[in-house]
Amino acid sequence: MDGNDIGAGKCPVMHGAITETGTTVTDWWPKSLNLDILHQHDTKTNPLGQDFDYRTEVKSLDFDAIKADVKALMTESQDWWPADYGHYGGLMIRLAWHSAGSYRLADGRGGGGAGNIRFAPLNSWPDNGNLDKARRLLWPVKKKYGNKVSWADLILLAGTMAYESMGLKTFGFSFGREDIWAPEKDVYWGAEREWLAPSDERYADVGKPDTMDNPLAAVQMGLIYVNPEGVNGVPDPFKTAAQVRETFARMAMNDEETAALTCGGHTVGKAHGNGDAGALGAEPEGADVEAQGFGWINTNLGGKAANAVTSGIEGAWTTEPTKWDMGYFKLLFGYEWELTKSPAGANQWRPVNIKEEDMPVDPSDATKRVMPMMTDADMAMKMDPTYNAICQKFMADPAYFDDTFARAWFKLTHRDMGTRDRYIGPDAPSEDLIWQDPIPAGSTGYDVDAVKAKIADSGLSVAEMVSTAWDSARTFRQSDLRGGANGARIRLAPQKDWEGNEPARLAKVLSVLEPIAAAADASVADVIVLAGNVGVEKAAKAAGFDVKVPFTPGRGDATQEMTDADSFDVLEPVADGFRNWLKKDYVVSPEELMLDRAQLMGLSAPEMTVLLGGMRAMGTNYGGTAHGVFTDRSGALTTDFFVNLTDMGFKWVLGDDGIYSIQDRASGAPRWTATRVDLVFGSNSILRSYAEVYAQDDNAGKFVADFVATWTKVMNADRVDA
Known part of the structure; x- marks a missing residue:
């Protein structure tokens, strides 16, 4: 055979690193410590380069012009994805909402602050169906303003401008969110292996919403909040109300904010379930190349918004779905409601004996009136005593409802932006809000x-x-x-x-x-x-x-x-590997908890390594324990942790108490003690490679310099001015 020939049935490229067909290192050794979470936003993925500063660039944006362009887009219906009622407002609000709505309070992950809805898994969650079209509709605006506006900012601006275009006086808007350029594939979204698996899998008791697995907030894999059809798809507004309350609390919202967002979110737009859900194509990540990033392709759409299927629920919540008004309350509380099925087979509620003038028009044909609907979550607003009382307050004072919703929407879309000094643009409100963790300016004039x-x-x-x-x-x-x-x-x-x-x-x-x-x-x-x-x-x-x-x-x-x-x-930390402390034993290993802490602090794997080694050398362990303090010079910033960790003159023996004894290999005499967190820097091949760098005879000075640089990064991490 010629040396250039490829044998029959053999592929000339490497599989696994390129496609899903191969086997990865973590497939072979699933218990090995996976450091990928520390590298998920490597600078090599950023096409704008290391010198690009978005916070500087966005300040040169023509804020009035981009707002005007986004508002104009709302009523420029495109043949390839026609606008409901000739207005994209509902779609853009849903895009912004679902971008921001993945935020969870427990670890601060998710949210709209990085534009992560562009990537898997969020771009292909069932709950995010057809939001790929919303972002594609925004592309002309992104193309026009280029690097001056991030996708993260543009997506949330679109939702805010949609509300303004439909009559709401918004609370404000800030620019300043920087895009990521790759999926956050190591974020824990749940243990389920299928979309919309029964929520029992993430609860100790599904009847007790507070038993949901931390740090999760959404009730099922692939949902932003709760199942609109009811708990596990079974309608029961009282049970749904309990899930709504817990889920929104885990997303940093109280009962009043939750009610305002639910009612205000459903004051405009519609749900789509007027067709055969089984006819939809694959989600964006599962579609073939000719789909060009589109998913859920609907062969029955026929160019008409009235035939669309997204959630499977069909209909608008209000009489005038493109107008900010009190119409949601008028229908929800003005009629009795009964269970029914959408054309796509989803559970939903319909009004009993509704007047024709209270029915919304067809989204594609204004000459026809169609039935409105409510989801199980909407019925919870009416039937749960606490939510009902809040809604009564809103109905008695529409101005109060407007303001409460505007503030809740602002919180939803800005919750992960940090303190107010990070806000950019003329519409950023000056009011200090408690959830922004306000801090007064400090003195700089002292010696x-x-x-x-x-x-x-x-x-x-x-x-x-x-x-x-x-x-x-x-x-x-x-x-x-x-x-x-x-x-x-x-x-x-x-x-x-x-x-x-x-x-x-x-x-x-x-x-x-x-x-x-x-x-x-x-x-x-x-x-x-x-x-x-x-x-x-x-x-x-x-x-x-x-x-x-x-x-x-x-x-x-x-x-x-x-x-x-x-x-x-x-x-509150439950573990700190840097100070060799664990509050109690957890299912997750101590070294995995250390990785989680390091990633939240924005540390790379080398930075994590140099910090831990330095902290051990300085004797900063919790309670003054000696575990991992592999030195006779405690308090000095030496490389002794790494030198002795890699010294083959020692052996490592696990004791009955879970603590390791470091013993002289020749005599068996005990020398030091260690935890799993200490020893993983010698056992994990990647971490050992970093440890060996600092164990070298020529790198003591490098170690001190690297430690000081990383220490300074940690001390200044929360300051936009430093």
Whole structure:
């Protein structure tokens, strides 16, 4: 055979890394620690390059022009996807809502802040059916304004402009969301292996919504909120109300906000189920190349919006679905409702003996009137006593409803943007809202070096200073830009009492640092970070390196009144591998919990590695334990953790208590102790490769420099100005 020939039946390309037909490393070894979550937004995926700064670029956007263009688009119906009632408002609102609505409070993941609805799995969730068309309708606007507007901003702007075009006075809008360029494939959306699997799989008891698996919020795989047909598709408004309440609470909404969003969301637009759901093609990720990114292709659509199938439920909620008004309440509370089926076979509710003038027109033929509908979630607004009372309040004061909805919509679409200083554009409201975690501006005019000198002479140990600064900063979540050292909320409830913050040690350190801050007219937040920096500098000097840790003053001190204690409860760490602490044993391994924490903090795998090694060397373990402190020079910023971890003169023996004994290989004499979190840096092939870099004889200086750079990143992670 010629050397260039390919044998019969053999493929000339590698499978697996390219398509789904091969077997990956994690398929072969499923229990191996998967570090992909730390690399899911590698800069190599970003076509705009490392030097592109979206926050700078978007400030040059013509805000009035893009708003006008988006509003004009609403009534420019396209033949390839005709607009219901000649207005795309309902579709754009659903696109924005479902983009933002994947947010969950427990870990801050999901949400509309990164444009992740463009990618799998969200772009192909059953609940997001036909939203691929909505984004394609926005393409001319994105094409026109290019890099000055992200998809994340444009999608949420489209929903807000849709409401304005239909008569709502919105609360405002901020630009500033930066796009991701690849799927967040390592986010946990549930353990189910099929779309819309019975919700029993994510509840200990489906009859008790608060038993849903954390950090999940939606009731079934592939849904944004709840099943509109009822719990597991079985209509029962009272049971649905309980699921609605829990689900929206897990998405950071209270009962009034939940009712406002439900009622206001269904004041406009319609659901689509006027046809055969079985005739739909594959979702976008499952469709073939000729579909060009479109999914759910409907061979029966025939160019008419009236024939569309999306959710399977069919009809509008109000008489005038393109107008912001009180029509939702008029129909829901003005009529009795009975169960029925849509043409696609979905459970829905229809009014009894409705007047013809209260019926909406056909979305494609204004000469015909058609039946409105309500979902089980809508009926919950009427039948649940708490939601009913809120709706009665809205009906008695339409202006109050308008304002409550506008604020709830703003919260929904901005919840994961962080503090107000991140907002960009002329329509960003100036009002401080409690859910924004407001922080007052801090002082920048004090003598930083004088404060550092006082801290250095305070008698606090390196471990006390570094641990306190770390505990203050580690709450930061890049997922929704909450937490962090700014605000010094570690001194307030609930954080001051969290077990992981060692309340007694914390109180001692604060009693020393707060008077120093007051005397210098500096914020406590700044002084906590400065103390950590002093500790790092002392530790580096003890290792033979004179370094100055970068510092930018200006953090402010939040008050208890500025702090929503209930909302902050979700930021409490249950584990911290960097300080070798685990609140209790979990189903998830300690090293997986460490990865989760590192990813939320925005750390890469090398950054996670250098931080942990440095923290061990400085003796910052929770409770002062010696696990993983592989050094006789505790308190010095040395590479001893890595040197001794990779030293073949030792062996590692698991004890009955789950702690590992590090023993001299020749004599068997015990030397140190370790946890799984320590040893994974030697057992995992990727992490070991990083550990070996810092164990080399020529990299002690690199280690200190890398640690200082990563430490500074953590201390400044929550500051848009740093």
